[in-house]
Amino acid sequence: MWPFRKRTSLADSGIFRGFTDWHCHLLPGVDDGVQTVEETLRILSLYENLGVKEVWLTPHVMEDMPNTTASLKARFEKLIAVYQGNIALHLASENMLDNLFEERLRKNDLLPLGKCGKHLLVETSYFNPPMGLSNIMLRIKSKGYVPVLAHPERYVYMDENDYRQLKEMNVMFQLNLFSLVGAYGTGIRKKAGWLMKNGFYNLAGSDTHSLAVLEAALYKQKLPQTGHEQVFNADLW
Secondary structure, eight states: OOSOSSOEETTTSSTTTTOEEEEEOOSTTSSSSOOOHHHHHHHHHHHHHHTOOEEEEOOEEBTTBOOOHHHHHHHHHHHHHHOOSSSEEEEOOEEESSHHHHHHHHHTOOOOBSTTSOEEEEEOOSSSOOTTHHHHHHHHHHTTOEEEEEOGGGOTTOOHHHHHHHHHTTOEEEEEGGGGGTTTOHHHHHHHHHHHHTTOOOEEEOOBOOHHHHHHHHHTSEEOOOOOGGGGGOOOO
């Protein structure tokens, strides 16, 4: 059963009890997400109070933010050294499907998602697909990875046919939780609701970039009754 029947806030919904956040930008000072260790620690403290179990830090890797694997691992180790909480922290990345990604894929120089190391969190431009999107997904699979498409509800160029084609290729979909409460607009909220209702999502993440935005989404906006709560308890093996 869905854990609530009336519209409620994300914070009060119970979704976060035992939750794994598969997508967030909490690694400080490496992209357009959190910039300081202090803010990261405040967010993790809030997560602990909500009952979050695990967090995958997924900084951007793209031509405009060419973070290297080595530099991200070094920054992650510094965070681990100062974090004293109970949440299990892991490092992966959110990979823009651009020329830099193609280069890193050829070299197998990637930070995969999930403990098995077989899933890659990927994204595209919100407005235009990369040339040959299906072929890129096939190349990812040929390297032994499972592509996980971040926030598919946010791509304005995608429609039902695009979603079905990707699912037929066994591309996994990651929901941005904040889409369900209208954080990115009504159109995206409706699209996320449709994808949820029709069982397209495999796992969920917050895509948190700052404490202020997180608190607004958690407490100020209301979550509609949706269903498919298994998305919020997903795991990658």
